[in-house]
Amino acid sequence: xxxxxxxxxxxxxxxxxxxxxxxxxxxxxxxxxxxxxxxxxxxxxxxxxxxxxxxxxxxxxxxxxxxxxxxxxxxxxxxxxxxxxxxxxxxxxxxxxxxxxxxxxxxxxxxxxxxxxxxxxxxxxxxxxxxxxxxxxxxxxxxxxxxxxxxxxxxxxxxxxxxxx
Numbered sequence: 001x002x003x004x005x006x007x008x009x010x011x012x013x014x015x016x017x018x019x020x021x022x023x024x025x026x027x028x029x030x031x032x033x034x035x036x037x038x039x040x041x042x043x044x045x046x047x048x049x050x051x052x053x054x055x056x057x058x059x060x061x062x063x064x065x066x067x068x069x070x071x072x073x074x075x076x077x078x079x080x081x082x083x084x085x086x087x088x089x090x091x092x093x094x095x096x097x098x099x100x101x102x103x104x105x106x107x108x109x110x111x112x113x114x115x116x117x118x119x120x121x122x123x124x125x126x127x128x129x130x131x132x133x134x135x136x137x138x139x140x141x142x143x144x145x146x147x148x149x150x151x152x153x154x155x156x157x158x159x160x161x162x163x164x165x
Contacts, residue, residue, distance in 0.1 A: 003056055003058075004056040004058050004059050008044065009058060009059060009062050012040055012043050012044035013040045013044070013059050013062050013063060014066070015036060015039075015040075015063070015066050015067070019036070019039060020066070020067070022035075022039075022094055023035050023036045023039070023067065024067075026087065028073075028076075029067075029069040029070065029073035029076075030073040030074060030075075030076035031083070031087070032067055032069060032073075033060070033063060033064055033067060033069050033071075033073045033074050034052065034074060034084065034087065035087050035090075035091065036063045036066075036067060037052050037055060037059070037060060037063055037074070038052065038084070038087060038088055038091050039091050039094070039095070040059065040063065041055065042091060042092070042095060042097065043095070043134070044130075045130045046129070046130035046131065046132070046133030046134040047130070047133060048088050048091070052074075052084075053074065053075075057071075060074060095137070096137050097137045097138065098137060098138060099138075100133075100136075100138035104136075104138055108129075108132065108133075108138075111132070112125060112128070112129055115128050
């Protein structure tokens with residue numbers, strides 16, 4: 001995530017009362033801010049990126065204000081991969097997500113390649129992929145998303161639609 005619009009902030013990064021209760025169950029300001037960021041990233045992207053520290057500062061600030069936590073608290077959380085992984089599992093269950101299986105990934109890759117034949121913009125493909133993952137409540141690992149996206153982009157690069165532009 002690089003920059004983020006105010007509309008996206010409000011739509012995907014506003015915590016509900018239930019969200020705040022869920023987040024506040026986690027230990028410390030750093031854990032709470034990280035859990036909130038993972039929760040909102042999953043809602044927004046359909047997956048949780050590995051490098052949450054690179055999230056737009058506007059998103060982190062927006063969440064920190066809602067939780068009344070200093071934005072610097074996120075830095076204290078870095079390096080706790082086991083805890084982050086445990087939290088990701090809790091967040092998936094809280095939002096009703098499940099891990100996508102290999103068969104689903106094959107189908108998803110075919111679907112995305114078809115979209116790549118229609119559109120040659122990688123950002124649009126990632127957007128479509130995120131929407132599809134979210135509606136299916138299938139949570140992939142970030143490496144799965146990268147692999148499927150790379151396949152689609154390779155097809156995109158050699159597709160006839162890219163030659164027309």
